[in-house]
Amino acid sequence: MILRRPRVQIAGISTLDDALACERAGADAIGFTIGLPSGPHNGLDEAGAAAIIRALPPFITPVLITYRVTAAEVVPMCREMGVNQVQLHAPADPAELERMRAAIPGLKLILAVNVTGPEALDLARERAARADALILDTYDPATGRHGATGKTHDWSLSARIVEAVDVPVILAGGLTPANVAAAIRRVRPWGVDVHTGVERPDGTTDHDLVRAFIAVAHATPVPVQG
Numbered sequence: 178m179i180l181r182r183p184r185v186q187i188a189g190i191s192t193l194d195d196a197l198a199c200e201r202a203g204a205d206a207i208g209f210t211i212g213l214p215s216g217p218h219n220g221l222d223e224a225g226a227a228a229i230i231r232a233l234p235p236f237i238t239p240v241l242i243t244y245r246v247t248a249a250e251v252v253p254m255c256r257e258m259g260v261n262q263v264q265l266h267a268p269a270d271p272a273e274l275e276r277m278r279a280a281i282p283g284l285k286l287i288l289a290v291n292v293t294g295p296e297a298l299d300l301a302r303e304r305a306a307r308a309d310a311l312i313l314d315t316y317d318p319a320t321g322r323h324g325a326t327g328k329t330h331d332w333s334l335s336a337r338i339v340e341a342v343d344v345p346v347i348l349a350g351g352l353t354p355a356n357v358a359a360a361i362r363r364v365r366p367w368g369v370d371v372h373t374g375v376e377r378p379d380g381t382t383d384h385d386l387v388r389a390f391i392a393v394a395h396a397t398p399v400p401v402q403g
């Protein structure tokens with residue numbers, strides 16, 4: 178059995194200092210949340226994200242995380258930010274996904290699946306057919322929200338989704354330095370992603386938590402599928 182370390186994304190990054198701290202800690206990707214119903218995260222817009230991305234060193238991937246789902250909205254955001262990896266957190270029409278692919282060379286589409294129950298399996302299979310990767314996140318019925326809930330979901334369902342689809346699966350939702358090893362061992366995802374679990378109560382990114390999260394994730398290898 179071939180083992181390798183899971184990929185790690187840190188989401189909700191809004192300053193160059195935080196982005197460089199994630200890179201130094203070994204993050205593979207940095208998620209910039211733009212186009213959310215709740216408005217800019219820490220005031221970050223496309224221009225601010227573009228300035229951070231231009232200042233990054235090589236070998237770390239910037240990702241646009243958004244609820245926007247039309248090519249008319251997403252393509253200009255990608256071009257302004259200089260990204261070709263997009264994480265969509267709302268259902269997108271297949272034709273819109275194709276328009277995005279036609280407009281952004283080398284586009285990687287990461288489609289979110291909210292693991293609300295067994296019905297998530299069929300939804301995951303359906304979305305995997307149009308995605309380059311899936312991200313499994315938590316839906317919080319108390320707020321009607323998903324994304325940055327800081328809450329975990331049923332990892333046994335996430336593990337079943339990993340087994341059921343042929344695309345990389347990223348586990349998200351309530352991960353922290355304290356639970357990420359157990360999550361990786363239970364779900365065996367291609368990667369993990371965290372926002373709330375590495376933030377301070379004031380919403381700023383805690384570099385010590387970032388370093389701890391990445392160190393634990395890297396110390397918990399996963400079997401290579403296929």
Ligand SMILES: O=C(O)c1ccccc1N[C@@H]1O[C@H](COP(=O)(O)O)[C@@H](O)[C@H]1O
Binds near residue numbers: 189208213242374
């Ligand atoms: O990060 C956000 O602010 C966000 C907002 C809306 C949709 C998705 C968002 N981010 C994604 O949510 C996961 C889980 O967040 P958490 O770790 O439970 O706080 C995060 O990893 C992002 O991919």
